[in-house]
Amino acid sequence: MLKLAGYSYLTERWYLFLLMIRLYFALSPSYIYPDENSQGPEVIAGKVLGYDVNYTWEFTSQSPVRSWFILWISYGPTMSIMRFFACTPKTTSYALRAKMFLLSVCVGDRAIWELSSSIKHRKSHLLMAGSSYVTWTYQMHTFSNSWETLLVLWSMALIRRIIQNKGQSRFRSCLVLGFIFSLGIFNRTTFPAFIFIPSLRLLPHFFQHSRSAVAFVFSFGITSSIAILVDTICYTGSIWGNFNPIITPLNNILYNANTANLAQHGLHPWYLHSLVNFPQLIGPAILLILLQLPFSFRSPLSSELWWNIITALFAIMSLSLFPHQEARFLIPIVPLILCCVRLPSGKKSRKMWLVMWMIFNGFMGMFMGVYHQGGVIPLQMRIPQMVEQGNVYWWKTYSPPVWLLGDKGRNTNLTTIRVFEGDIIDPIKLSATTTTTYLVAPYSSTRLDRYVNMGDEGIRLEEMWWYDRHLNLDDLDFEVDGIWGTVERVWGRRGLILWKVHIVM
Template identity: 45%
Template sequence: MWRRIYMLLLAVRLYFSLAPSYIHPDEHFQGPEVIAGHIFNWPTVRTWEFTVEAPIRSFFPLWLVYGFPMKFLDWVYPGAEPPEPIVIFYFLRTMFFLASFVLEDWALQELLATPRQRRISLSLLASSYVTWTYQTHTFSNSVETIAVLWSLVLMERISKSKSWVFLSPAALGFTVVFGVFNRITFPAFLILPAYRVIPHFLRRPVSVLPLIVAAGLTAALAISVDTFHYAPTSTSPIITPLNNLLYNSKTENLAHHGIHPYYTHLVANLPQLLGPALLLLRAPLSSPVLSAIGGVLTLSALPHQEARFLLPVIPLLLTSVTLPQGLLRKRVWIASWMIFNAAYGTLQGIYHQAGIVPAQTFLATTNVTDVLYWKTYNAPTWLLGPLSARTNTTNLMGAPVSTLLSELASKSNCTGEAYLAAPLSATKLDPLLDAPELPFRLEMAWNTRVHLNMDDLDFGEDGVVPTLQRVVGRRGLGVWRIRRRECEEV
């Protein structure tokens, strides 16, 4: 029975992986946006992490995770032209789905001792909205989850070995260095469970040599890749994890990204990710639980805390869930777990900022020269493909109407093709659509109802019910052609 449920949940995971929701800008701008520009020569945006004097993001994991798949797709794609950006988008999402299904589930199965534990934990993982959404999006945190789990698996294999081993220590050395260059927080998840491998290395010191050699070679390769990208003519190596550590050690730097109370992960982010499962956690000091404890404690000591930073913690803690005793209690808990994940999955995996990717795909079929995005996340320019070379994208975010009016007036002209993308819930846009006193008018060119803008909630000014009626009732994203009146009169 549980296998049929697991296969059904696998189909659900695939469905969410192919839904165009947009959870956080980092899923584009810290991965596909950067690498697509290198491979296809499309002008793309590099965020501050890649442009500061001491860059803090490594190209090494980006090439392994995004670059080689893009190269492969470009190689197998029929025709002389590179694949359309939306094809690349779905190809990467499919790869992250496969990584979640194959590598994450496989690792969790290896870390659990009994068939009953495996059934329960794999069923919980497969039915978690975190697996459906965050883990199938192109986040570095999703990659970190896989690296953490397989580091634990390799540690278990080494600790259980009764002879000298080569492959597992070498693989561990590569995985640890890869994890550090992917996210500087990665070692936090290995500090406590590392005790499992120490006795083996003390008994057979020669086993540590493959680990050291693999780690050293991987680090040298990663530093070489970063130095080539950032300072090809410099004689000084670029060590991005060190730059990252130095940057994040200064509170004034983190203040630019938001300072949170130290208890945010514990009282807000974990409940948001685990929901009812948080009530059923037990505390056996297994490797997964120790890894989760080390990760949560370390990340909680940092003043900037976002829920996605805890992605590796979710499969680790799900290994320690014990279902309630008694049929009624068990059914009540399962119902609450299903409702929780269905609600969050629908929000995060289907509707959240979900119109932006299709809007960019639509714009890629036009002759757009200017596009304004208002009250949305930043639009990934890589989704415009070669059209991004002559398209000026302006992300106004939550700018006031006066700023929007100024930009609309400046972008409307008789030579270019300008568009505005904005949520349908932005009612302050309504009077501007065809106001005779304005030098332009807005003509609807494309829209979708599958878009929810949670940043547009304003309970204080509008009240709870009117705000929900506007944001949910008028959900969607529209793209308007900006037409200058004097141009139409000619």
Template identity: 40%
Template sequence: MRWFIWAALGCLVAIQPSYIHPDEHFQSLEILAIKFGQIKGSIPWEFDSANAARSFIPLYLNYGFIFKFFDHVRPRLLLSIVRLQNFLTYLWAYKFALAHIGHSYEADFLISTSYITSCYQSHSFSNSLETVLLLVVLSLYNDLIRLRHKRHCLESVLLGITIALGIFNRITFPVFIVVPSFIVFWQFYRKSLFSLAVFTAALLCSIAAFIYTDTLLYNSTHYVIAPWNNLRYNLDVSNLAQHGLHPWYTHFLINLPQLVGPSILFVQAPRRSLRTLANNMPLLSIYSGITLLSIFKHQELRFLIPLAPLFFMCSHFRESWNKIGVYIWIAFNLFMGIIMGCLHQSGVIRLLDAMRQDKLEVHVWWKTYSPPTWMYANKNLVASTTNFVNDTEKVENVDFSIVHDHVVDLKGCDTNLLNYTLTQFLSQNAQVALLAPKSVSSLLNLLNTTFRFIPTRSSNLHLDLDHIDIADSASWSMGLIQYNVIRNDYAHYYTSIVNN
């Protein structure tokens, strides 16, 4: 009964319009909306045909059905359907893993109550699908070792297909299974060459099919091997520098504690033999994954998402866990569920939904996460953003003569660039709407001598954690506001029109 309560609560959080990271839209739903809905949007560099660094296969298999049969519903409802599917799929995957690897009440409780389950796993990250695929692979690995006297032909076919899909979903997938794979090869496939041949055939056939399909979808004249293109990009440190470089210990000391929360304070060191540890698939995957991922200099918390259920599966807790730890755990995850699952940047999705019936002129987004332009569902949309020249942010790629169906993402640029952008559009007699969080209202006030910002719509359920300034109390304010922007020299005309 308790599990259903936590599952229902997690489901409620999962369908909230929070916005954790731009990749959850631009590397999945944006692409599919363009493909299926024939709309205009923002194509990330990974899916540009010149780079072809991401495979379409995982997207089509995971979300293709939804976009095919629910393309008529409004974008926010479509987003909720996607998140509900991801949440339920993950619930099945971790239950499947517990049944095959070893059920534990503590693991079941921790996974079902973790904010990672309701927030990250429900969102359309490639990392979320990576977790599901990893749980399936480790479960099948465990079956092969536990029942090694059987041939396991069906399991070998499923492994070949799943591992191929995992690689084409994210190039990081192999790091989670490299050590477990060695153990499985040594204990099972080394002694069952027929099963090894079946696995190899399934793996190679799947890879060939994925390459062929990607080649068609990219409309390329040569074979497209998306994982290889992605790997080449990530091996170049100068490319990673564009996304941010981190110390090697970031995953160990910063990301992992955030991932598993206060449970890490109550974990008891395992007292098992080396042989037992060598057969512990979740533990091997944790060691393998976090060690190899730490080699790369760009390290984000979501890269470790697949490790969360594995950590809970192989953890044993001190006696103090039942006395105080469980209460701290619940409080922590309720807090994080509200912050990351309900409030974080949620005004972006809420206002996009509210504006969907409005006539789109020029929308300028400032100091927010990049607006998921697929939610405009606009077949004439022009999406523009800033560019960098010698580390200086500019708007050289913005065509200010386009004053209809134009969405401009100014990201976190300074007020000078915002001033320039608004001036250029208004000089073209454009109707400009500015969307900015309340947390930067003091910065916006610096432009009051030039412009008048007239609030027309707002969402109070918007938490901006990127622009908090201890010295500025306004930076702690919640909310996202849509303003009509006019030049101050025309403000009295606007006022008279409104009053009449």
């Protein structure tokens, strides 16, 4: 039996099946949220591949909040290899997704394996985490949250090693832990919320073994200093930054501490994480967690179950203090929570729960991993083949990743218009009178039907390309269409279309 680093679950049939599912979603061109590109691959593609890209406010403000140091580590090597082999943006995009798949398997699953106390628990933990749609979708995308999940898992695994091991291996683990802590903080300032409780386990050890504490502090300090130096050079072009070093985690904290800043991204009630986002991520598992929660606190303080539960609860409460809340902010605690799930003991109740679990993750996996804004990336990749030059307007979709245009981005003027209650006709009509103009819009937008083929108001839309696995939830109108009418329109007319705009004299 094949063994890798001391464990052999890679040959288990159930695990291989879940790997195939994970790989399928990794290579599916869904688009969960623009941040998966704009906060990472987009900006690195501009530096490494020389593409014209869009830099978001995180990089252009006077107090930038995103660390270049982390981005160079995360995406720089992959894109450098792609540049060496002169790969297309499409190939590079798939390479990044394949990398996230391999990291999830080789890094994430190994951490879960180490955090489990027995072979029996290891298999059940890998089964629960591997059968979650969060693993299939979010972890396969280039989110900073996906990297954060891996860093949280390995931080906890290393803490466990340090507490249980003796000798030189413990010293080396402290060095690596300091490095990971620094990466985690410079990657996302939410990292301390996930790692604060597990870190408490280290305090007694550090008091008894000052050499380990020094190794941790030294590694953390060196890594953080290098990160600050790299960020300062990237943002100011100077090593000293006019004696004003760029400390992106500090800038991030100060930015998010201002409610007026968060209002630009959307304000949410304090209970959204607890009552909506967290149940949305783990589905039927929330029922078992709520039933088992009182018994979890009776576990010994040394048990991994107790620490996982406390870590998750503390993270949810901490992140709930900030009024801007998105479900992806919580994905680092999903594997920790799923490792705490104990299936019902009754045969019928266990079977019923497993059916609910499979239906939930199958539905959410297909929605988030395939259909959700699923046409944005394929259509953006298609534009360089179909559009020589001109304006491309996007309506009622997420902002497309500009770097996927490659060198063609210099000739194509991408104008992203997110209009939910306004009109798109006047802008494209004005543009089409002076240059070649295209419109990307969901097929569910019935407002455009009158302009197709026959044309109306001096505008005619000619269909150039259609991608059918695209669902648009930015065009819901329950007041006009009703519940069933809205569902029928959005699902029955799913798809994203590239139209060419013609002026009719």
